Amino acid sequence: MGTAPCGVDGRFVEFMNSLRVIARIDVKGANAIKGIQMDGLRVIGDPKTLAREYYEEGVDEILYVDVVASLYGRGCLVEIVEAVAQDIFIPLGVVGGIGSVDDAYRAFRSGADKIGLNSAALRDPELLTRLVQEFGGQSIVVSVEAKRSSDGSVWEALSLSGRERTGVDVREWVMLCESIGIGEVLVTSVDRDGTLRGGDAELAHMVADAISVPVLYSGGIKNSEDAVGLARSTGVAGIVIGRALHEGLVCIADLKESLAANGIMVRLV
Amino acid sequence: MTSRVAVVDYGVGNIRSVFNALIAVGATPVRVSKPSDLDGVSRVILPGVGAFPTAAANLQAAGMHDALCACLKAGMPLLGICLGMQLLTESSNEFGSTPGIGLFTGQTVRIAAGNGSSSPGSSVRDMVPNVGWRAVDFYDNSSFPVSEFNHQWFYFSHSFEVVNASTANVFGDAVYAGRRLTAAMCHGAAVATQFHPEMSGTIGLAFIRAFLEWNGP
Numbered sequence: 388m389g390t391a392p393c394g395v396d397g398r399f400v401e402f403m404n405s406l407r408v409i410a411r412i413d414v415k416g417a418n419a420i421k422g423i424q425m426d427g428l429r430v431i432g433d434p435k436t437l438a439r440e441y442y443e444e445g446v447d448e449i450l451y452v453d454v455v456a457s458l459y460g461r462g463c464l465v466e467i468v469e470a471v472a473q474d475i476f477i478p479l480g481v482v483g484g485i486g487s488v489d490d491a492y493r494a495f496r497s498g499a500d501k502i503g504l505n506s507a508a509l510r511d512p513e514l515l516t517r518l519v520q521e522f523g524g525q526s527i528v529v530s531v532e533a534k535r536s537s538d539g540s541v542w543e544a545l546s547l548s549g550r551e552r553t554g555v556d557v558r559e560w561v562m563l564c565e566s567i568g569i570g571e572v573l574v575t576s577v578d579r580d581g582t583l584r585g586g587d588a589e590l591a592h593m594v595a596d597a598i599s600v601p602v603l604y605s606g607g608i609k610n611s612e613d614a615v616g617l618a619r620s621t622g623v624a625g626i627v628i629g630r631a632l633h634e635g636l637v638c639i640a641d642l643k644e645s646l647a648a649n650g651i652m653v654r655l656v
Numbered sequence: 657m658t659s660r661v662a663v664v665d666y667g668v669g670n671i672r673s674v675f676n677a678l679i680a681v682g683a684t685p686v687r688v689s690k691p692s693d694l695d696g697v698s699r700v701i702l703p704g705v706g707a708f709p710t711a712a713a714n715l716q717a718a719g720m721h722d723a724l725c726a727c728l729k730a731g732m733p734l735l736g737i738c739l740g741m742q743l744l745t746e747s748s749n750e751f752g753s754t755p756g757i758g759l760f761t762g763q764t765v766r767i768a769a770g771n772g773s774s775s776p777g778s779s780v781r782d783m784v785p786n787v788g789w790r791a792v793d794f795y796d797n798s799s800f801p802v803s804e805f806n807h808q809w810f811y812f813s814h815s816f817e818v819v820n821a822s823t824a825n826v827f828g829d830a831v832y833a834g835r836r837l838t839a840a841m842c843h844g845a846a847v848a849t850q851f852h853p854e855m856s857g858t859i860g861l862a863f864i865r866a867f868l869e870w871n872g873p
Contacts, residue, residue, distance in 0.1 A: 405789050473676045478855045495670040525785040525813045570785050601783045654789040654809040
């Protein structure tokens, strides 16, 4: 299972990608917050302190999601990112409030290593094309807020942090984004976000199966077992954890040990 | 370690992460966008952001192409990161063919996923672009010290890769899609990585520190 040793030039090689464990910190103004199903936001701490803690604990990447930036048309998290980028030396992603090439420049200049777009991309997919040409696809992430249809068979992409319906089918949308040349897709299950009810493996699998760019799954991860199960069954490149990390239900080192024990390649720190 | 290190800014994207990493290891980064900015620096970092043709054109227009060639000729230690490594190859086929600085034998081409799209018994696939952490195998065939870094994990984020590299130039590679991906190159006092040491945690900072303490062959 997992690593498939095979002698090439007398050395062992493994035929698979590693899995990333990513800490998600939702931000509103100066505070880290967490909602349930993207609603009922509660302050949980300082976004800078949390990022530093998770970095020290060996997380592979930090993701800041500004939950109100699109709604108010404000700039992104420039100050928080500037401060945190001085202390953490792993990829720092910023999602929320990026609506133009200029916004993207501001985010990168402040120390973001990758940027994620949702609402602005849904409004104007051409913006993704311009960003890919300007910065290269690998640093452009499309963030998808997926809401399951009432009959459970398909998912709709929501905009404005899960507040607005778009009628866009998630599978078609991520395939369009891939054809534009973006680097990664972050898919959040709106139904599971902040619920600690477990990840939506069907959603993760559907998206990972539809495209060949790396897919990062977010929403509902409740413990290490849940994360391992999702990683094993869906083909995602990253497991994004928010509330379960904030509440200490997942310890990064233990999770990585479990992943490794289940044959999934992870960076052990 | 108070060396002044030039960080070449060719106008696109994030050079802040390289700045922050240099400060964290005790160096003084200096933003360089034109040749005269190089006065008084002891070494150069060519960071990796954006598209090859734009980067190559911007370096030419600013006179930095020639200035970098002069640095290389003078034996000044230089670290190329990601696109910074690719710019040191002969050419790239990103949006048509563009010549590079040509220090390294080899060309920069779009990554081919190869046979690794799905492997038996694994739930994780090899994807394009190559974004994520990989273990890098280093070889002791250059003057750059590698023992500390062999088999350590570094962060990659790229859609293009260097192929047909001379084995004399390659001192590190990683497994990707069941084959070897060029991860680190060296020639004279120039060292270059496909991965991003500035985003590779503690071991990445150690790599940058090793570069700052290295004076070439």
